[in-house]
Structures are given as structure tokens and as C-alpha cells.
Amino acid sequence: MxxxxxxxxxxxxxxxxxxxxxxxxxxxxxxxxxPVDVPWVYDDPHLSANFLPVQREADVRDLRVIAGRIPADLRGVYMRNGPNPEFKPIAYTYPLDGDGMIHAVYIEDGKARYRNRYVKTQSLTVERRAGRAVFGSFAHPVPVDPAAFLPGEVPSPVKNGAFVNIIFHGGRFIALNEATTSYEVNEELATLGQWTAGGAEPLRLGAHNRRHPRTGDLYALEYSWRTPTVKFHRIDASGVLVSTRSVELPMPTMIHDFILTEHYVVLIAGPAVFDVQAAKAGKSMLQWRPDLGMRIALLPLDGGAPVWIEGEPFFVFHFANGFERGQQIVVDYVHHDKFALADGPVPTFKRMTIDPARRSFEVAGFSNEITEFPRINHLREALPTRFVYMPTLTSSLKEVQPPSAVFNALLKLDTETGQYTRHDLGNQIVGEAAFVPRLGGQAEDDGYLAAFAYDPELRSSSLLLLDARRIEEAPVAVIEMPQRVPQGLHGNWITRAS
Ligand SMILES: [Fe+2]
Incomplete structure (x- = not known):
């Protein structure tokens, strides 16, 4: 056919x-x-419409290009992970719960191929054996049924779905969850097991990691809902854990992302803390505690003592980039006035300038447009960058009062001029855009943006490729997906060496 x-x-x-x-x-x-969709319904807007998980694992070659053409020099794979619970949840809190499903689009010789697979975690294995959900929510953990576990398995109340991110480091594809172990998959998305980073035991990691531009070392965050200790691991370019250093916060704190500059790891910890007593009282285990204030730690990469800075609290899920400018540290990020998983204040893009000598920081805004999931040209991570790419929401989306994390346009921010350019998708929903460097490109924005889009009227998805230099123009290519790709979280483009 x-x-x-x-x-x-x-x-x-x-x-x-x-x-x-x-x-x-x-x-x-x-x-x-x-069928494409899971066979159950759950009354939560983040498990409805295009947040509804898919269950079919597909392989399709020669995807149809419905607009433009795939650049002939593009060779690699775009992978994107997301929460995709296989079984009807006992409790669900977006974006903290689910089973990882990676959607991959492989591009070569102007053609595209699609494959999607679950990340086959130990948690998913337990639930598949039970034939039902076993774990509660990360925000609302419940006692698990010991009968669901085999001897030797740890009946932890917290699930590891490995659904937040998918990165490539040291020749390995690594699916990341939050504050737990990660899973290695191969290029064809087969799950290989928990990633040990060259050690004997699986390494615990956060969902976001940052690569040093000079050494190629990966700096990885580890925090825990059980202890206030935050660890930073240094993993060399071959994927082997080299060293770990720790800092202490007042309480176990959720830290989704951090900043790496040429000479520092920068921990920016808003007081979103884990409170087991609150969970036992039926409240969310994650509590916003502004009385604890903001804690910023500058950790010199040479092993020097941390510099601590305190200030008025706010929260950050995602940083775009951070870099050194003279004696200051510049941090571009999405600002939340407080931690909230739903119905919180509008997150907007801001720049924080840290003065280590004065132990102070200032925050300035770029606009009041709602945004999240900011990305840069990742080849310039930790170096001075000018351009940021991020989704936003405009009035051209027909859906009234969509749930959080629904966007229908992509923005390019020039942080030098403060100017935005925009690609409005009208009544299509779009998520995070990954930067795809153009082969031989020199300029910071010489490349493409790759992002999945979803048409709610047709119930169909596509992969957009935009010219990152001129995102307002018609897409370079629109590649039709052979099945619906649900709203997900983070993805990356991995260039394939020729
Ligand atoms: Fe994230």
C-alpha cells in the first residue's frame, strides 16, 4: 500500500x-x-485530549512530507520523551507521573522514519505483571501492595517512569526521570536497563543535565524527596562518573533544573519542599514554603567553597542557559512567582544577573507572554548566548482555557534587542522545540527547530522543522506522523555522525 x-x-x-x-x-x-489510544479514561485535563496516552508502538518508514521538504543534509534523530501511563492511574499529577514513551523521528537522505516505544522500567514491569496501576502519584504517594512485588524487589511507593527527558551522552541514549535512576535505551528505543555511568550501581539523576563546552563533561543533578542533600555529579565525555560534590538545603527540595557556566555550577533553589507529614495529612507532598526563602549556591568547578546567596523566593522549572559576563553570571530562565503544578501565576521569561562578590542578584523581565520549556542552541550551552526558543499561547487557539502546558506558537527571543519573532500555529498545539544545528553552520541560530504539533480537529500530529534564523516563515518541512503523538515533555536532536 x-x-x-x-x-x-x-x-x-x-x-x-x-x-x-x-x-x-x-x-x-x-x-x-x-488501537492507538489507551483503552481507559481518567478525569484529568492532563490525561485528556492530546494528553491522552497512546498504547500502540509503531514503526513507519517514508513518512509523508506534507509541506516543504526535509533538508538533504539533515542526518540524525529527534527523540522526545513524555508521561504516558499504560494503566489507568490510581492518582495522577501532571507532570510528575507516568510511564516513559519515546517518540523518535529518524531523518536521513531527505526521508523520515517514525518509531515509538515505552521505556520498560522496573516500575512498568511491576504494573504489567499486576495488570493494573500499582503506584500512586509522586505528589500523593500511596502504600503499595506488597503482593505486586517479587522477592528482592523494593516495594517503593514512588514510581520511576523515566518519562521526563531523553539525552545522548557518551554514546548512550539515556531516559531520565526526576530524582531517581535513569534508563539506557538504544537508538531503536529498546530498553537496555538502568544506567550506571560506569559504576556498579545505577546512578540517581535529575531530569536535566548540562554539558561543559570545553571538556564535554556532563554535570548532573541528584536530589531526593527524603533528604535535603543535593548532589552534583561530573560524568566525563565517555559516560563515566568522575566525581560528586554535595550541598545541603534546609529541607528536601524539588530542583528540576540548574545552570552550568564555564567555571560554576549554579544551584537556584526556590522553596518547593517535600513534606511527608503533609502527604500523610492528605495534602500534596510538595509544599511551597516562601518563609524558607531563595537559596542560590555557586559551586566553583575547581572544587572551591560554595558561595551562597539568599533572596526573595520564586521558582524555576527550566533554565534556558547561563553564562559568565565579566564578574557576573547571567541566567536566562522561565520565572514562576511561586511553585504550583496547576493554576499558578503566568510563567514568563526573565534574566537574572548574579553578582558573586556582592552576593546579590537582580531579575529583569523580557515580556509578559506566557511561556515554558525554553531552549537554546545546545552546542553553546554554558557560553554566552543571544537567542532563546520557547512556546507560547496566543488567541488563535480555539480551545478555551486549555490546561497548563498547552501552547500554539513558538517564539524566538533576541536577548540583545529584546525583540521576539513568532511562528503562530493557529489552532494547532505545539510543545518544546529542540534546536537542530545545521551541518557546517557557524552562527548561533544557523539551524532548525524541531517540535511536534497536534491538530485537534484532525486528531493528527506532525513534526515541524522551522528555520531557526527566520521562525516566522513557513516551515522548512512538515512531516506527517503516522499516529497521534501526545503532548510530552523534553526531547533532543542527536546528529548522526556520517
Ligand atoms: Fe523539565
Whole structure:
């Protein structure tokens, strides 16, 4: 069967499954007769519409390019992870719960191929054996049924779904969760096991890590809901853990991301703390405690003593980048007035300038547009950067009062001029955009942006490739996805060496 399907026939394909139209060639390895969506419903906007998980694992070659063309010199894979619970949850809090599912688009010779797979974690294995959800929510843990575990398995009340991020380091693809171990997958998304970083035991990591521009070392955060100790691991370019250093906070604190500059790791800890007593009282285990204030630690990479700075509290999920400018440290990030998982204040993009000598910082805004998931050209991480790419929400989305993390436009911010350019997708939903460096490109913005988009009227998804120099123009390519790709979290482009 030809894959030159019309957009309407693709809609039928996604709704009724490939077998209904006899497309064996489309699904050479997939469970072709399986519906795309999970067979359950759960009353939560972050498990409805395009947040509804998919269950089918598919392989499709020669994806249809419905606009533009795939640049001939693009060679690599865009992988994106996201929470995709297989079983109807006992409790669910976005974006803290789920099973990892990685959606990958492999590009070579102007063609694209799609594959998606669950990250087969130990937690998912336990639930598949039980045939139901076993774990509660990270925010609302529940006692787990000991009968669901085999001898030797630890009946932890906290699930590790490895769903937040997927990175490539030391020749390995690593699926990351939050404050727990990570899982290695191969390029075709088969789960290989927990990642040990060259050691004997799996290494505990946060979801966001940063690579040093000179050494290629990966700096990785580890925090725990049990203790106030925050660790930073240095993992060399080959993927081997080299060293770890620790700092102490007043309470166990959620720290989703951090900053690396040429000479510092920068910990910026808003007081979103884990409170087990609150959880026992039926409240969220994550509590906003502004009385604890803001704690910033500058950790010199040469091993020098940390410099601590305190200030008025706010919260950061995601930093775009940080870098040194003279004696100051510049941090570009998305500012939340306080920690909230839903219905919080509008997050906006800001720049923090830290003065280590004065032990002070200042914050300045760029605009009041809602945003999250900021990204830069990752090849310049920890170095001075000018451009930031991030999604936003405009009035052209038809959905009224969409839940958090729904965006329909991409922004490019020039931090030197403060000017924004915009690619408005109208009534399509878009998420984080990963930077795709152009082969041989020299300028910071010489590359593409890759992001999944979703059309709620057609219930179909596509991969957008925008020219990062001119994001307001028509896409370089729009690649039709063979099934719905749910709203996810973080992804990356991995260039394949020729
Ligand atoms: Fe994140």
C-alpha cells in the first residue's frame, strides 16, 4: 500500500488502526491491530485530549512530507520523551507521573522514519505483571501492595517512569526521570536497563543535565524527596562518573533544573519542599514554603567553597542557559512567582544577573507572554548566548482555557534587542522545540527547530522543522506522523555522525 495517504485518510488510520485499511507494509513490526489510544479514561485535563496516552508502538518508514521538504543534509534523530501511563492511574499529577514513551523521528537522505516505544522500567514491569496501576502519584504517594512485588524487589511507593527527558551522552541514549535512576535505551528505543555511568550501581539523576563546552563533561543533578542533600555529579565525555560534590538545603527540595557556566555550577533553589507529614495529612507532598526563602549556591568547578546567596523566593522549572559576563553570571530562565503544578501565576521569561562578590542578584523581565520549556542552541550551552526558543499561547487557539502546558506558537527571543519573532500555529498545539544545528553552520541560530504539533480537529500530529534564523516563515518541512503523538515533555536532536 502506498503511504501517500491524504490527510483525511490518515485521520481514519489514526482512529481505526492500520489493520482496518490493510496496511501491512505500514506496520512491519508494530502491533498493527492495536488501537492507538489507551483503552481507559481518567478525569484529568492532563490525561485528556492530546494528553491522552497512546498504547500502540509503531514503526513507519517514508513518512509523508506534507509541506516543504526535509533538508538533504539533515542526518540524525529527534527523540522526545513524555508521561504516558499504560494503566489507568490510581492518582495522577501532571507532570510528575507516568510511564516513559519515546517518540523518535529518524531523518536521513531527505526521508523520515517514525518509531515509538515505552521505556520498560522496573516500575512498568511491576504494573504489567499486576495488570493494573500499582503506584500512586509522586505528589500523593500511596502504600503499595506488597503482593505486586517479587522477592528482592523494593516495594517503593514512588514510581520511576523515566518519562521526563531523553539525552545522548557518551554514546548512550539515556531516559531520565526526576530524582531517581535513569534508563539506557538504544537508538531503536529498546530498553537496555538502568544506567550506571560506569559504576556498579545505577546512578540517581535529575531530569536535566548540562554539558561543559570545553571538556564535554556532563554535570548532573541528584536530589531526593527524603533528604535535603543535593548532589552534583561530573560524568566525563565517555559516560563515566568522575566525581560528586554535595550541598545541603534546609529541607528536601524539588530542583528540576540548574545552570552550568564555564567555571560554576549554579544551584537556584526556590522553596518547593517535600513534606511527608503533609502527604500523610492528605495534602500534596510538595509544599511551597516562601518563609524558607531563595537559596542560590555557586559551586566553583575547581572544587572551591560554595558561595551562597539568599533572596526573595520564586521558582524555576527550566533554565534556558547561563553564562559568565565579566564578574557576573547571567541566567536566562522561565520565572514562576511561586511553585504550583496547576493554576499558578503566568510563567514568563526573565534574566537574572548574579553578582558573586556582592552576593546579590537582580531579575529583569523580557515580556509578559506566557511561556515554558525554553531552549537554546545546545552546542553553546554554558557560553554566552543571544537567542532563546520557547512556546507560547496566543488567541488563535480555539480551545478555551486549555490546561497548563498547552501552547500554539513558538517564539524566538533576541536577548540583545529584546525583540521576539513568532511562528503562530493557529489552532494547532505545539510543545518544546529542540534546536537542530545545521551541518557546517557557524552562527548561533544557523539551524532548525524541531517540535511536534497536534491538530485537534484532525486528531493528527506532525513534526515541524522551522528555520531557526527566520521562525516566522513557513516551515522548512512538515512531516506527517503516522499516529497521534501526545503532548510530552523534553526531547533532543542527536546528529548522526556520517
Ligand atoms: Fe523539565
Amino acid at each position: 502506498s503511504i501517500l495517504l491524504t490527510r483525511r485518510s490518515f485521520h481514519r488510520l489514526t482512529v481505526f488502526g492500520a489493520a482496518a485499511i490493510g496496511s501491512q507494509a505500514l506496520w512491519p513490526l508494530a502491533r498493527a491491530d492495536e
